[in-house]
Amino acid sequence: MKAIVYTQYGSPEVLKLKDVEKPIPKHNEILIRIRATAVNSGDVRLRKADPFAVRLFFGLFKPKTNILGSVFSGEIESIGSGVQRFKVGDEVFGHTDMSFGTYAAYKCFPENGSIALKPTTISHQEAAVIPFGGTTALHFLKKASIQKGQKVLVFGASGAVGTAAVQLAKHFGAIVTGVCSTTNVDLVKSLGADKVIDYTKEDFTKNGETYDVIFDTVNKMSISDSLQTLKIYGILILSAAGFSEMVQGTWASITNSNKIKVLTGMIRHSAEDINFLKTLIDAGQLKSVIDRTYSLEQMAEAHAYVEKGHKKGNIAIEIH
Template sequence: MRAFVQDGYGSAEVLRPVQVDAPAPADDQILVRVKAISLNARDWHALRGDPYLARSMFGWRRPTFPVRGSDFAGVVDTVGSAVTEYQPGDEVFGDLRDSDGGFAEYVSVPQSAVQPRPANLTFEQAATLPLAGGTAVKGLRDVAPVRPGQRVLVNGASGGVGTFAVQLAKAYGAEVTGVCSARNADLVASLGADHVIDYRKADFTTAGRRYDIVLDLVANRPLRALRRVVEPDGTLVLSGGGTARPGRPYLVGPMGLVIAGQTLGRIGRQRVLLLQTGRDPAMLASLRKLAEEKTIVPVIDRAFGFDEIPEAMRYLMVEHARAKVVVSVSPGG
């Protein structure tokens, strides 16, 4: 099978195609023929080893797992002897965040790492759900549950997580404000945002308006400024973020804001919470249900071919892609 690997840290050009044997599924695993891959900022940070502090997770000198990619959708090819929930031919989407490995034509995963593909979604749409959709659900359903009538601001509303977050906040009955660039304002409004702020023309942290929940997905404002727009009894949810830059990686980068927020925790009644996510079988089931009910509808900016994965990675972070960037996979080209 074809796969893209990275032997060291760097830009998208360090990814190289190789021919390797398809992984053999263990007794409790399934082998999936990948039909679509969704790219995430996490993939870019792992590719660059950026910030340096994150290399404690990715590997200090070189990546522990040389194949990037965690979000995928495809067709079950074979199943291990202990697998009871799936059979060859089943269409699934899944999450590989425990080990990565999604930039390949086949992946071998535990049956708990997948869910049936929602019938109303394409493979490309289904592949966008695990990380981005799961982060939005975790933030606005679990960490800071949205209640009807609350005012919610999403900083980074046109990004992969942001497009899901706007839809969820609106579905939960909130008055939603999205922060993005002017070119993405119509998209964010079409997803349900009641107000859209162009961050190039206005600083939402100095506008004098407060919100019950602020979901920060960008990390481009200091903690003190973010807290200023949160109601005294409101909640600020931090989810890392950060954008690509040329040259050497950051030492700490956007993680500095997260660390500061985690240290602060609670000031009076105001809460500052860190949004941490990981592979969660229950979350995959929730995402499937939300998609089938059309509570969330994936938005795809651009689709690339498998051989274009390096270009897709570059487009994701350097060209300021909006919503989701996906890769369509067809075995053998």
Template sequence: MKAIVYKRYGPPEILEVTDVEKPMPKDNQILVKVHASSINFGNLVLLKGEPFLARFAFGLFKPKYSIPGGDISGTVEAVGKDVTQFQPGDEVFGDLSGCGWGGFAQYVAVPEKALALKPANLSYEEAAAVPMAGVTALQSIRDKGRIQPGQKVLINGASGGVGTFAVQIAKSFGAEVTGVCSTRNIDILQSLGADHVIDYSKEKFTENNQRYDLILGVNGHQPLSDYKRALNRNGIFVHVGGSETQMFQAMTVGTWISKTSSKKMSTFLQRANQKDLFFMRELLEAGKVKPIIDKQYSLNEVAEAFRYFEQGHAQGKVVIKM
């Protein structure tokens, strides 16, 4: 089968399309014929080995996982004897980040807990855009942010993969949502139901005297003091993505702020979770959430796809078609 393989950390150019042996599913695994995958920030960390601390999980001197790719959608081709949830022919989608990655390939063998049935109203490409970004948005809003109906929520970096899902999920929980984005993305956020949109090239959300119950920092370089000032009393800030400096501040200064004031500040890392995939499928099939796809690339164009993604200007998700 064809797969994207890399043997050292580095830029997108080190990714190669290579013939590798087709996997055989173990007793508790499913063999999936992959139709599509997508790129997330975690894929970029896996490729470059940056920040350096990530190498303690992904391999200190060289990559532990030779085939990257976390999100997949596809068709079940075979199942191991201990598999109970799926059968050959099922259309599925899932997140492989918790079970060895390997999504940038024509076939992958994975535990059934990594998968869910694909939403019936989505194409394979649309379904592949969902797992990591959608579940990241869900967990950061519902679990870390403890969202409640009627709350005012601000999402900084609302037009990217996680951000577009976060806007819609927050709305599905009954929040009043403000999205921060560039001028060219205003229409996208409005189409997703954002109540207010701030164009960061014309206005700074930290200086408009608005206060929010929950702020998601999906992108940006603002110091934590700016976010703290924009929070209501008992408000929560969740760092989901952004600069390394901001992440370090959230882990250190944020912990101190949380202990010494009524405002809570923390950083967040998504965890693959089958129940949350089920939850996302319900939102998608109900039409409460839809994936936004910026560009699609073939397997042979993965390096080009990564180069585009790392520029940081994608509107929604970047998808790889097998």
């Protein structure tokens, strides 16, 4: 089968199209013919080994996992003898978590992983781009116990996590302010944000507004300024935090007189979460935002674009 393989960390050119062995499903596994995947910010971090800590988990000198890609949409081609949840021919979408491997025509997956039947009203590309931002936004909004009527600010509202966070926060009944640059104001409004702040024209920490939840999806805002903009008992979500922001956030949680809480760390997800996202898509409450679509063969080009850090929503990859 064809796959995009990388055997060393580096620039997008380390991603090479190769023929590799097609996997065979084990007892409890399904074999998915992948029709679409996405290039996410996480894939770029792994390709570059940036931050350095990536090497501690994924290979000190060279990557131990040679096929990137953590989301997919496709159909089940065959199943192991013990599989009960799915049958051959089912169209499914989901998230591989840390096993990766979706930059390929096929991938085996345990049937109890983060997968669900694909919504019938959307394409494979539209389905494939949902799980990365969707599970991240859902994980943190659930952890924040978001309540109807709360004021939520999403910083980086036009990215993969941000576009999902705006829509999910609206679903949970929040009053949502999105922060993005000028070119993305209309996009963020179209996702249901009640207010949009253009960060090139206005600093949200200086306009006197305060929020119950501030969700920083891109790690580009000042933690101390944001803390001043939270209400008492407010929650600061730092989903893209590096080590130093995690330490700063934890310290702030302990010492801040306003009793604020800071949420960071790696997300977790399950089949239940993917099913939940599917129900929102079916109900018309969650839309896929696709900036560009590339073919598998154009993977290096797609990575170079994502690395610029200004994609609108997601980058889909179609696999023929």
